[in-house]
Amino acid sequence: MFFHLCCWGYCCQCCRCCCFKYSVVKRLSCWTENIDWRPLGASILLFLVTVSGIIVIFTSQSQMFDRMGLVLDNSKGLLYDYEDFLCAGEVPESIRLSSLESVKSTYGDVTGVLSRCKTGSLGSFFHGVNTRVNSTMDNVLAIIDSVQPVIAILNSSIGLVDNATAITHEIDAVVSVMTNASALIRGELDTIHGNGNFVGWIPLAGDIPQVDSDDLLTPTGLRVALDSAQSALISSRKTTQPIVQYDLGVTTRASTTKARNDINTAVYAVEEQFLDNLGTAVESEDTIDNLKERMLSQEQIGESVWSAVYSMSCIFLLAMIFGYFFRKRWPMCCGAYCIFFSFIYLCFLLGIVLVFSMLVYDICGCEGTYTVESCSTIFDLIRTNLGTTSFKVSEKSVVLADVVSVLKCPDHTNASGAYAYSPESNFIDILGVLDQFNFTKDISKTTQDISSATSRLVVQDQLSSSKSNLTIAKQFILKIDVAQNYNFTVDQQNYTQLRTNLQANPAPYYATYSPAANAANIATLSRLMVRNQEMESQRDLLSTRKNEFNSRVDELITKIDEISRTINETKESITVASTSITSTVDYVLTVNRYTPCGFIGNAFENLIVGDFCKNFYLTLDQTVPGSILCLLGMLIGFFLLVMMRDCVLLHEEDQADSVGAGKRVPGVQVFDGKEKTPIAIGYASSPGTSNATPYSFSVKTSHVLTVKTPHVLAVKTTTP
Numbered sequence: 018m019f020f021h022l023c024c025w026g027y028c029c030q031c032c033r034c035c036c037f038k039y040s041v042v043k044r045l046s047c048w049t050e051n052i053d054w055r056p057l058g059a060s061i062l063l064f065l066v067t068v069s070g071i072i073v074i075f076t077s078q079s080q081m082f083d084r085m086g087l088v089l090d091n092s093k094g095l096l097y098d099y100e101d102f103l104c105a106g107e108v109p110e111s112i113r114l115s116s117l118e119s120v121k122s123t124y125g126d127v128t129g130v131l132s133r134c135k136t137g138s139l140g141s142f143f144h145g146v147n148t149r150v151n152s153t154m155d156n157v158l159a160i161i162d163s164v165q166p167v168i169a170i171l172n173s174s175i176g177l178v179d180n181a182t183a184i185t186h187e188i189d190a191v192v193s194v195m196t197n198a199s200a201l202i203r204g205e206l207d208t209i210h211g212n213g214n215f216v217g218w219i220p221l222a223g224d225i226p227q228v229d230s231d232d233l234l235t236p237t238g239l240r241v242a243l244d245s246a247q248s249a250l251i252s253s254r255k256t257t258q259p260i261v262q263y264d265l266g267v268t269t270r271a272s273t274t275k276a277r278n279d280i281n282t283a284v285y286a287v288e289e290q291f292l293d294n295l296g297t298a299v300e301s302e303d304t305i306d307n308l309k310e311r312m313l314s315q316e317q318i319g320e321s322v323w324s325a326v327y328s329m330s331c332i333f334l335l336a337m338i339f340g341y342f343f344r345k346r347w348p349m350c351c352g353a354y355c356i357f358f359s360f361i362y363l364c365f366l367l368g369i370v371l372v373f374s375m376l377v378y379d380i381c382g383c384e385g386t387y388t389v390e391s392c393s394t395i396f397d398l399i400r401t402n403l404g405t406t407s408f409k410v411s412e413k414s415v416v417l418a419d420v421v422s423v424l425k426c427p428d429h430t431n432a433s434g435a436y437a438y439s440p441e442s443n444f445i446d447i448l449g450v451l452d453q454f455n456f457t458k459d460i461s462k463t464t465q466d467i468s469s470a471t472s473r474l475v476v477q478d479q480l481s482s483s484k485s486n487l488t489i490a491k492q493f494i495l496k497i498d499v500a501q502n503y504n505f506t507v508d509q510q511n512y513t514q515l516r517t518n519l520q521a522n523p524a525p526y527y528a529t530y531s532p533a534a535n536a537a538n539i540a541t542l543s544r545l546m547v548r549n550q551e552m553e554s555q556r557d558l559l560s561t562r563k564n565e566f567n568s569r570v571d572e573l574i575t576k577i578d579e580i581s582r583t584i585n586e587t588k589e590s591i592t593v594a595s596t597s598i599t600s601t602v603d604y605v606l607t608v609n610r611y612t613p614c615g616f617i618g619n620a621f622e623n624l625i626v627g628d629f630c631k632n633f634y635l636t637l638d639q640t641v642p643g644s645i646l647c648l649l650g651m652l653i654g655f656f657l658l659v660m661m662r663d664c665v666l667l668h669e670e671d672q673a674d675s676v677g678a679g680k681r682v683p684g685v686q687v688f689d690g691k692e693k694t695p696i697a698i699g700y701a702s703s704p705g706t707s708n709a710t711p712y713s714f715s716v717k718t719s720h721v722l723t724v725k726t727p728h729v730l731a732v733k734t735t736t737p
Contacts (some may be wrong), residue, residue, distance in 0.1 A: 173576065
């Protein structure tokens with residue numbers, strides 16, 4: 018373009034050379050015509066070409082803002098899907114109305130916020146994890162607490178055995194008293210019956226209950242049984258106490274508390290992170306809304322910017338056409354210079370569009386079919402550029418290049434719209450981080466402590482032995498039945514009645530009445546009355562002690578049953594609780610059932626494949642034809658109209674002042690055959706008239722003269 022301007026004299030006359038020299042061009046007939054409509058028509062056609070290019074550009078750019086709006090809508094849809102993935106329900110809306118910190122304060126920190134998440138979302142799952150972990154661990158601690166009273170019961174039972182043993186000694190004493198009382202009563206009866214005829218009035222000596230060997234030996238046997246029972250209880254306590262109070266009460270409690278704290282700390286960190294992400298996602302909605310609002314406010318201007326830039330080609334080309342049509346050099350020069358300087362800029366813009374268009378095409382590699390499968394090149398590009406870049410999930414490092422497949426994540430749902438699990442459709446399995454949610458190592462100490470304690474908490478044999486000895490003791494005590502059913506009241510009445518009779522009328526009771534013997538018998542009856550009451554009271558005391566003994570034994574048996582039941586229930590409950598702990602850990606491992614990544618696959622398909630690979634590429638691609646049309650019309654028009662400037666120049670020269678008036682008008686051009694400088698002779702009249710004022714001149718030359726003129730020419734030649 019620069020050389021073209023030089024060749025046609027736009028820079029300076031000296032720049033014109035060879036066949037483009039003004040003197041050479043001036044001899045061509047096409048430059049001497051009044052106006053040449055052929056280049057004008059071609060210029061107008063080229064102008065229309067540039068106009069059509071601008072229309073094409075404007076059309077493509079008008080779709081650009083619609084596509085940009087679609088990008089923002091898809092981005093906001095991605096945020097909504099991400100928010101529902103984290104915590105569906107009222108929480109995102111609450112954050113929109115206030116802030117994340119305010120929502121935490123209202124609902125009670127992280128746990129309270131998660132309790133508001135709808136079932137199926139990640140937040141609901143982790144709330145379930147919190148609930149299950151805490152309830153399971155609380156249950157273990159409650160079971161540990163519930164078994165602690167067993168030691169107190171054992172101690173109490175051992176004390177009761179001592180108490181029962183003391184009762185056996187009291188029974189011993191009572192039996193001893195009753196032995197003596199029985200012997201004395203029988204002796205007195207033998208004496209009184211020997212001093213009178215009292216048969217039928219008072220019992221015989223043989224009628225009085227006697228203490229036998231069973232009565233005497235049974236208390237000793239009871240103590241033996243009680244000692245055996247107590248030894249079994251002490252053995253049970255020796256086995257149970259360290260397990261219950263230390264192994265369970267200290268070690269297992271500590272490991273359980275630590276396991277809960279470790280799991281809750283790890284889970285809480287995840288919960289805190291994704292709640293922060295939820296807050297960020299909600300805040301990003303405002304950013305997208307603001308972008309869309311600004312975009313819509315500038316839509317009319319933005320749609321016209323690119324076409325307005327390229328409309329310069331029309332304006333500058335139109336300026337040159339205007340100058341050519343009206344035979345004005347300055348519009349043509351201004352248009353030519355402007356086209357020269359703006360053409361590079363417009364080519365640069367087109368180059369940018371082409372570069373971006375090719376980049377998008379090469380990056381996506383869609384080959385005209387815009388699907389995730391067909392646009393596979395972008396995945397290779399992503400993997401290559403990510404290289405060894407990684408991020409951490411808990412303690413595991415994940416290389417991004419290895420998990421690019423998450424962008425292809427399918428949307429698996431069942432008939433009800435809920436997520437249908439598959440390994441290739443969730444974050445956890447694709448990232449390969451399920452093991453980071455495996456808290457088996459955190460609970461292993463607790464389960465081992467529980468297993469160790471329950472396996473050693475075996476005291477049923479001792480408790481059964483103790484209970485068996487107590488049952489034997491209870492049966493033994495039945496053998497102590499001294500005067501159990503004997504009626505001492507009747508004897509007392511008989512003694513009283515006989516003494517009264519002897520005091521009133523004793524004679525009938527004696528074969529030979531003797532006042533001394535009668536007095537001795539009255540004294541004996543008085544002693545019998547005392548001893549009879551004493552033996553009756555001892556018999557009643559014996560019955561009381563036996564009842565007390567049986568009561569203690571029954572209480573002991575009840576406590577032993579309670580101890581046995583508590584230990585059995587503890588073992589069963591804590592084993593179930595241990596299983597629940599394992600089940601809770603297994604439940605945490607189902608996190609991959611709550612991390613569907615289908616929305617990422619959809620977002621990739623909509624934003625990257627749809628908006629970037631397709632819509633952005635089409636926008637660029639559709640801009641190229643219009644830009645090329647503008648530049649092509651501008652370039653060809655430039656080359657054409659730059660040359661047509663000589664027509665205007667010649668026209669101005671033909672309208673030069675006539676010789677008398679100093680005004681240039683259309684006239685005659687005379688060329689020497691060898692000289693390169695033309696000789697111009699003007700007419701004062703208009704072209705085509707026959708009444709022109711002649712102008713004479715003489716030329717001395719040995720060459721053929723060439724005369725060019727559009728007018729009627731009267732030539733008078735003279736030769737020397």
